[in-house]
Amino acid sequence: MKLLTHNFLSSHVKGVGPRGFPLRLQASEVRIMPVEFNPDFVARMIPKVEWAALVEAANTLSLGEVPTEPIQGYEQNEDFLRTMHHILLEVEVMEGTLQCPESGRVFPITRGIPNMLLSDEQTEA
């Protein structure tokens, strides 16, 4: 699971609503997977990202210094874009958990895949 993905995930436990974001990330295994750098893509994604959640997740994974706000003029700042590219796209959480901040419900991440199914849901095979 990439951090960009994590940024879009929100808890869907009943009654939780928008308080279910962001999911608290805990990782026991992380891998780095190189991805071709596309500065334009990163620059355009930055406004779509919930920054505070990203910072929190990056800090949990000890990914180094992430500014609390996107740098002024980030579109031209290649170093900054490369850093963000790495954090958003190249860090893969292989094993860990996502926790709903409101209800405490824990969703496991196994082999890179978070399982967000709620156990009381009917799932037909």
Next chain:
Amino acid sequence: MSDIQEATNQLLDVNLHENQRSIQMTESGPGSESEHLQVTIGATVPTGFEQTAADEVREKLRSSCKISKDRGKIYFDISVESLAQVHCLRSVDNLFVVVQEFKDYQFKETKEEVLKDFEELAGKLSWSDPLKVWKINTNFKKKKTKHKKINQNSSKEKIDNGQGDKRDEKDVKKEFTNNALDSHILDYYEKPAIKEEISTLVGDDLASCKDETDESSKEETSPEVLKFRVTCNRAGEKHCFSSNEAARDFGGAVQDYFKWKADMTNFDVEVLLNIHNNEIIVGIALTEESLHRRNITHFGPTTLRSTLAYGMLRLCAPQPTDIIVDPMCGTGAIPIEDSSISPVHHPSFYLTVECLGKRKSCEALCSWMRGATEWANCFHIAGDNNPLAVNRAANNISSLLTKSQTKGKLSCGLPIDAIQWDICNLPLRTGSVDIIVTDMPFGKRMGSKKRNWNLYPACLWEMSRVCRPRTGRAALLTQDKKCFTKALSGMGHVWQKVHTVWVNIGGLHAAVYLLKRTPQAFVHPSEQDGGRTPW
């Protein structure tokens, strides 16, 4: 153009010219002629998506298309050099080269006369150019099979799977094995180039491809007895003959003319006789029906479902950095064919999504991957609720990571993030998604149509929540049109129906609804009355 693409194109040109040289040796035709050969190609597309396919052709081949009245077919002219690019088209199912088109064929009165005409027709057509194209095409396929086999063998060794072979559809349905898919998906990631089909010509075994060309040219110098069959599709009310009769008599004449052997199952050349009212098209197939030819390379776009998925996504006109959620479900475990899997090396990726209970098919996974290549500046998300499918994705991901790391090369990031979730309860932020493409549960395999009455509104509601107001859009495929329409009727404040495409694939009467998300923001039910379903 990226370095990789440039290199690919150059290599492709090399191969193409080699092919042409080998053909010239055998036919001793004028050398320069074949290089500038213009042909008319016909392509079958899911009915209803003729226009989107035509758009793709215009965009990628810069040719305009003629859309046939015989639904589900488009025609366009290309030069033979572009043949490889034709195989990269994603909205088409099957390709054929047109031998002759009769816009207004005059059928005689009696069956005997009509069939006699067909017999005589065989000898009157100009076969040589279309056959040249067929030969070039066959050479592509041979290289592709060889490359694929090499990849399968190498991936077999590395991941220690027992199986590299494709399996019967039935087997896969029952077992849902990881093996075939693993090697296929791994092959996928092996390919360095952007375009799936072109990429198979590039690679470590380019040298052996060249050998292959020499071999095949040797074959062609000796008189070859090709095996063939004639497939006739007939539509129209005023015909006094059946498609079988036409195929039989036309085929008989073809056999006499070329001295080929007729073989219904194991053929080299498939001659197509398409009759639609007064329009007749004679063609030679360039692709094979994937369902029937497992063990033979299927070169080009594969299953109907993936072409449909592509068409649906195209309908939504993805823009750069759009967030695309495509939970395109598979309807069964149709094994992935190598050729259908595109290498993705742009930073877009997938989580796989599936509607309740539907078995995830890897083909859907791959169609998303293709989508990612196509719209590389978008971010693709999909999800899956089926643990089998999710497991498979996990296997692939970890095998891939291991493989690429042992190879030590800087390979591309993984485009797959598999998430297990339920479409009616998406763990996504409100208003975060730009495009949704999905296959609504049909209510046949998984319970009752009655269930759809609750399911559909729930899905639509949830999708309206995650979809971005005003600019968001959705392309939804469903067979249960009645239920869908009813569910939609209660949601005019969030969804606006823009367009409906009636789809008919192999008897499946379904519809694709293109919806636009209204500007109205989603009001979270928990803020209303604490419950989650407001209806």
